[in-house]
Amino acid sequence: MITGRTKLCAVIGDPIEHSLSPCIQNAAFKHLGLDYVYVAFRVRYEDLEWAMRGVRSLGIYGLNVTMPHKIGVIQHLDRLDLEAKLVGAVNTILNDGGVLVGYNTDGLGALKALQEVEGDLRAKKALMIGAGGASRAISFTLAREVRELSILNRTYERAKALAEDVRRTVGGDVRAYRLSDETLRAEMRNTNIIINATPVGMHPNEDETPIPRELLRPDMTVFDLVYNPIETRLLKDAKAVGTKTIDGLTMLVYQGAASFELWTGVKAPVGVMMDAAKEELKRRGVIN
Numbered sequence: 001m002i003t004g005r006t007k008l009c010a011v012i013g014d015p016i017e018h019s020l021s022p023c024i025q026n027a028a029f030k031h032l033g034l035d036y037v038y039v040a041f042r043v044r045y046e047d048l049e050w051a052m053r054g055v056r057s058l059g060i061y062g063l064n065v066t067m068p069h070k071i072g073v074i075q076h077l078d079r080l081d082l083e084a085k086l087v088g089a090v091n092t093i094l095n096d097g098g099v100l101v102g103y104n105t106d107g108l109g110a111l112k113a114l115q116e117v118e119g120d121l122r123a124k125k126a127l128m129i130g131a132g133g134a135s136r137a138i139s140f141t142l143a144r145e146v147r148e149l150s151i152l153n154r155t156y157e158r159a160k161a162l163a164e165d166v167r168r169t170v171g172g173d174v175r176a177y178r179l180s181d182e183t184l185r186a187e188m189r190n191t192n193i194i195i196n197a198t199p200v201g202m203h204p205n206e207d208e209t210p211i212p213r214e215l216l217r218p219d220m221t222v223f224d225l226v227y228n229p230i231e232t233r234l235l236k237d238a239k240a241v242g243t244k245t246i247d248g249l250t251m252l253v254y255q256g257a258a259s260f261e262l263w264t265g266v267k268a269p270v271g272v273m274m275d276a277a278k279e280e281l282k283r284r285g286v287i288n
């Protein structure tokens, strides 16, 4: 039951109507009997300052931030967690007694999803395709966990700048390459984990894949961040050759689980959150 003591959490973004976060988070609160409720607010780009004043004045306890506010919101916060500072973008805010602290849970969410499948990552080599926002968020976390990280990007300069940033701040064996047939072929040879952090394969280009099927091997894990569709061509190809897979919905749930844990201090019921997301996608006719 919602009472005068119920803690309010929310997601802000534009557009926001299709966000799965309210379903995922409310299912988790309900499952654990926590007195929290989670709603979605459409906040236009130019209204962010007013929305953040509202967060303070209404005492909203936890916030998720999505496009187009992940970078702009930083100037309205009191403190940034190290991860968010490194990445330069925030997706989670905790209102700690009036002090707004910004976090980025994308890296931790991706790491947990990977550890669930791959276990200890210390001996593993990871290959990241893409050097945009999602790649950046994951690279800082992953570089500390794996033996080697290669970042391949269409625009080489972006991969190079990201690899330099990661090496300078968190260290690790991080290399940058221009994305080409040759570099992909060479880098795939001794890779254990592949992450697609590009929109290649996303609706309406569902026939596209960033990695030719013949380069996939059963001893790899393929992680596709794209969640529309959930089973991309890359993941279908990977399953066909017996490769372990992680989809974009899993990433979405794990980063939400990390936000949940920041707000509640309680271990997130990941299975319950995943079921809620799938149920909602079925209701919308997105999956069967």
Ligand SMILES: NC(=O)c1ccc[n+]([C@@H]2O[C@H](COP(=O)([O-])OP(=O)(O)OC[C@H]3O[C@@H](n4cnc5c(N)ncnc54)[C@H](OP(=O)(O)O)[C@@H]3O)[C@@H](O)[C@H]2O)c1
Pocket: 106, 129, 130, 131, 132, 133, 134, 135, 153, 154, 155, 158, 179, 196, 197, 198, 199, 200, 202, 225, 226, 227, 247, 248, 249, 251, 252, 253, 255
């Ligand atoms: N599941 C989740 O929770 C989650 C979270 C975040 C993002 N995502 C997904 O991850 C993907 C990337 O998101 P983002 O926020 O990082 O986007 P972004 O900042 O716009 O970066 C896009 C990246 O993809 C590359 N790229 C774009 N089109 C390409 C193409 N046709 N061929 C090769 N490379 C291409 C870009 O290369 P250039 O630098 O050369 O332009 C850039 O590195 C999106 O599909 C997004 O939906 C999923």
